Amino acid sequence: MIYFDFAATTPLDSEAAEVFVQASTEYFGNSSSLHDIGGQSLDLLENCREELANLLGINKKGLYFTSGGSEGNFLAIEALLSAPKKAGKHIIAGMAEHSSIHGVLNRLEGYSITYLPLPASGLIDVKELERAITSETVLVIVQHVNSEIGTIQPIAEIARICREHDIHFHSDFVQSFGKVDLKKITPLVSSFSFSGHKIYGPKGIGGVYVDPAISWKAFFPGGSHESGFRPGTVNVPAIASMTAAAQKLNDQLVQSHDRFLELRTILLESLDPIKEYVHVYQADTGSQLPSIIGLRVSGIEGQWIMLECNRYGFAISTGSACQIGMQAPAKVTVALGLGSQEAKEFIRISFGKTTKREDVVKLGETIVDIVKEFKR
Template identity: 80%
Template sequence: MIYFDFAATTPLDSEAAEVFVQASTEFFGNSSSLHDIGGQSQDLLENCREELANLVGVNKKGLFFTSGGSEGNFLAIEALLSAPKKQGKHIIAGMAEHSSIHGVLNRLGGYNVTYLPFNPSGLIDIDDLVRAITPDTVLVAIQHVNSEIGTIQPIEDIARVCEEQNIHFHSDFVQSFGKVDLKRFAPLVSSFSFSGHKIYGPKGVGGVYIDPAISWKAFFPGSSHEKGFRPGTVNVPAIAAMTAAAQRINNQIASNQERFLSFRADFIESLEPIKEFVHLHQANINSQLPSIIGLRIAGIEGQWMMLECNRFGFAISTGSACQIGMQSPAKVTQALGLSKQEAKEFIRISFGNSTKREDVIKLGETIVDIVKKFKN
């Protein structure tokens, strides 16, 4: 089976796995314990916090560890709403946000939420954002990189608007962490979330950055870990392994960009024989993560295409794995204004460390063969 679903999850990096085992056996103490064994674990935890903060260019005092991106999004939004810059009950979010963002916004009582669609290139229109802002707006939540089509949102422009209007800005960095140099963007937002298993780290670990100038209130009362940000013994081995994975992938950002651009061009070229049926959803090269390809093939349901590819030994997806369990269309298809039938045609291909050029071309040729047999 050849894997083309790296946007969903990644295999654990071998060096990160070694770090995990070492930390589990040698630094097993509870980082909150006051004895020396606990102190060794605490020292390792703080070293990881400092290293990750340096990788993305933020103050380590604002970095908190969580169980992953979904919990991070939840806690970040709750934290920002506990300390708004002004009074109000209006929130603006992207229509294509991860299901964890929609989940926390849906459970909020007393707030009005405006959801922004994508333009045809899969980007938030800044003019739409400005028009949506009211005197009551206290939070904007826009993800950095869309997990289903890989478009990169204009974080700098959104942050500027939010700063001018005195509004908190949360961004889901799960798909951009380790794939985009975040030093330009991370200091601009009020908060961001990230996850370990998207960058060859362990599952069940991630983090949140909240601007230290924000005096947030803990969502879980009485929590002592992570300065009260979340309850539960801190998973130091997983954090250490995630940090090791982050160090490795951060050094590969430029080379991966070049490699995946080439793979993307190869894949699109391989679909040339069926180009009249293929609809790519993408932005220009400066606003597009090359490793994620979202597309539709007219007249063929994505789930059927995914199963056919699986039968031929290729693992692709029909969108975010967190959404698939709900048996509903990928959020991005709603944001793009696609019809129900068009939404059902959506598939996603995503590249990673083990992806080879010949496999990319082979996948494209297999899809072409599947389509030709289906259409005849």
């Protein structure tokens, strides 16, 4: 089976795995314990916090470790709402946000929420965002990179608008962490979330940054871990492993981008024989993560193509793995205004560091054969 679903999750890097085992066996103490074994674990934890803060260009005092991106989004939003810059009960969010964002917003009581659609470019219309702002707007939520089509949102411009209107700004960095240099935009947002398993780190670990100037109140009262940000014993081995994976990817950002851009071009060119049926959803090169390709084939359900690809030995997806079990259309298709039948035609192909040029060519040829056979 050849894997083309790296946007869903990645295999654990071998060096990161070694770090995990070593930390689990040699630094097994509870980092909150007062004895020397606990102290060793705490030292490792704080070293990781400092290293990740340096990679991200942030103040380590605002960095908290969580179980992953979904929990991170939840806690960040609750933290920002506990300390708004002004009185109000209005939130603006992207319609194509990750399901964890929609989950938080759906449970909020007393708030009105404006959801912003996506134009054909897949990029938030910042003028429409500005028009949606009212005197009651206290929070804007826009993910950095869309997990289903890979478009990169104009975070700096959105952050400027939020600052001018005294509005907190949260961004989901799960798909951009380890793939894009984030240092220029991390100081601009109120909070952001990230996850380890998207960057060849372990599952069940991630983090949140909340601007230290924000005096948030803990959602879970009485917690002593992570400065009270969340309860539960800190998973130091997973944090160390994620940090090792992040360091490794950070050293390869430019090379990886160029390689994924080449693979993207190869795949799209390989689909040329069926181009009359293929609709790719993407932005210009400068606003597009090249490793994620979201497309649909007219007249063929994405699930059919996914299952046929699986039969031929290729793993692709029909959207975010976090909502597949609900049989709901990919949220980006709704945000793009696709009809119900068009939404069902959506598939996602994503590359990783083990993706080979020849495998991309084979996948493209296989999809062409599948479509031609179906059309016959």
